[in-house]
Amino acid sequence: MKRTMRAALWSGTALCLGYGGTAAAQDGGAYLGTIVLGESKREVRTDTAVPVTDIDQTEIDDRQAGTVAELIDSVPGVTLVNGATPQGSGITIRGYGARADLGTDNKVLIQIDGATRGSEELYRIGNQLFTDPALYKKVEVIRGTIGSFQYGSGVVGGVVRLETKDASDLTGGVPGLKMQQTLELATNGEGFATSSILAWQPTEKLEFLANYTYRDSNPMTDGNGNLINPAGGGVNDPSWLIKGKLTFGEDDSHSIMASHMESESTQNDVPYDSFGLAPFFGNVDRQVASKTSVLRYRFDPIGNDLVNLSLQYSYSDERIDQQAVGPVISPLQDADHRYETTTVTLKNTALFSTGAVSHDLTAGVEYINRKRRDQSAAGAPGGEDNRWAMFAVDEMSFGGGWTVTPALRYETSSIDPAPVTGLSRSYDNDALMGGVSVRYAFRNGVSLFGSAAYTEVLPPIDDLGNTMRISTSEKALTYEIGGAYEREGVFQSGDGLAVKVNLYDTTLRDVTSYVATLPPVGPPMGPPPTIALDKVRTRGMEIEAAYAMVNGFYMDLNANITDGRQTDIAGVAQDWQNLAADSLRLTVGKKIGSAYDVSWEMVANDSITLAGVRSPDYAVHNIRATIAPESGVWKGTAFRIGIENVFDQQYQPSLSTRPAPGRNVKMTLTKTF
Secondary structure (H helix, E strand, C coil): CCHHHHHHHHHHHHHHCCCCCEEEEEECCEEEEEEECCCCCCCCCCCCCCCEEEECHHHHHHHCCCCHHHHHCCCCCEEEECCCCCCCCEEEECCEECCCCCCCCCCEEEEECCEEECCCCCCCCCCCCCCCHHHEEEEEEEECCCCCCCCCCCCCCEEEEEEECCCHHHHCCCCEEEEEEEEEEECCCCEEEEEEEEEEEEECCEEEEEEEEEEEECCCECCCCCECCHHHCCEEEEEEEEEEEEEECHHHCEEEEEEEEEEEEEEEEEECCCCCCCHHHCEEEEEEEEEEEEEEEEECCCCCCCCCEEEEEEEEEEEEEEEEECCCCCHHHHCCEEEEEEEEEEEEEEEEEECCEEEEEEEEEEEEEEEECCEHHHCECCEEEEEEEEEEEEEEECCCCEEEEEEEEEEEEEEEECHHHCCCCCEEEEEEEEEEEEEEECCCCEEEEEEEEEEEECCCHHHCCCHHHHCCCEEEEEEEEEEEEEEECCCCCCCEEEEEEEEEEEEEECCCCCEEECCCCCCCCCCCCEEEEEEEEEEEEEEEEEEECCCCEEEEEEEEEEEEEEEECCCCEEECCCCCCCEEEEEEEEEECCCEEEEEEEEEECCEEECCEEECCEEEEEEEEEECCCCCCCCCEEEEEEEECCCCCCCCCCCCCCCCCCCEEEEEEEEEC
16 A cells, blocks of 8 residues: 555544544533434444444435445445446445456345345346436445345345435425425536426325436546547436335324336447447347335334334346347347346344343344346356345343344255256255344443454355356355544534444455456467456455534545455465455535535545556545525525536546546536425
């Protein structure tokens, strides 16, 4: 690591030790818990040992993101692969997730309203998420394994959980009709987006929402003024959501929520390889369509802390249809892919005490059925994966500030190949996974925590046909340790500081998802030779800090320092091929009353060399301003302007296969009627 980058990371952290964003109330020196001041851009979750970051509606709006990937790239440990475009892009967390060759490695879990989304290892076109950020009001990013057992198995990188908007978010829970219209313009690529929301609440117990979003853009230009991936075409992506909720019963203890959303993306005469690395595959017409339906029942009776029950059914249908343009060079070009995932989850949260120990126990059972259309000729075998899982997470609070949270998940998998694959047998796997976190909170706002977590990546349908891969699971063990500090009135009355530092060490064994590239022997005669990996070890430090003053001044800092090594089966070790560059993100802003918010953001990445390819260091600056009056004739109107890459810098982030966009001025107008 360059000394300049390390100095920037530590000096930025030192600054935020003088400046932070949530606070802890004090009464005679007693620590009373977290109080969100609401002055900073983002709350730092110092109240948990889990490395988790929440992005709320205000930040979603202010970031003016064109993709969900762009929305979460400010989270430490999260790195984007071509994140400015919905196709040929993806998300990595702690070095796992998106890949330039297969799109994803099944070690980052993505859920929308609890429904699991994402493709398997689709060759050079895979993506984890096709959807529009305008549909959502909250994004939660869990890094690592320790907080994942309630949601799924095989989570080595992390979990991205998205929550769609509700009608009551606009109506405020008051019966009536509300409409919200958003228009956005972007200079780079002549981008245009519109989002129309209709929220109707006929009674206090019944609400409906409809949201239609359309996003259009030409290919963008980089800092040198050159078109980025012009062969890939522009963006022409509609998305829509309908959602309803009924609350009923004594004390409104029962509720039913139903939602359905769809997103589409169409590209004509574009390279099959959406990452732009292998143009010799030829061109295709490609249409991506994803659908997600959710039905949820909840029973939460007042006065009974032992029952908070939910039963959820979800169905996700993701399709990638392709047709070769011109001569068919490879069967990949005409391969149509489809994933259907059905999930039924029954869980209950109970609050109770056993002596001096207070329990917050969430336990449940889950059934997951995943079907994949067969494209064996294109290296994508079809089949059906049936899984059963049981899980339990018990947050136990002891007197004196101790919190111990054990978690367990047991999951079985039975994969049946599609008849056309020619395979005659099914493959069964199962795994017992779990972990424990320990946290101690002192009375002065300081807390220390640590955790250990073990998970297994059960083989996906994509591994059919490879006996070695389909019969074994990848195994990951993660250790974490860290500390946090939160307090109000640190330097002056009414200010607030929050800092959280987390160190992790993850080892992945029995590796089947990756291979190491060997140097060619003699002149190139095709793809370079490869050798299987034995293990991958990644280590890092994540820093989150925030500061806010009563006069509206605030600062946010996120930093990530990481290292990783991979070892092949011959015992040769080298840098981990998916290692992200060390990064630092610092935001300084000022809120003037409740109507104005102006901020400057600096994003810096250190240089990194992987497989002989160097990604230079860079620092990019962004400016954002929001005007949202809460009274007068402009009440209900919000105007936002953002200038991304202010100095039009030319750079290409590590792991990305193409340059990042140059200067982009975004203007957004939102009106709520």
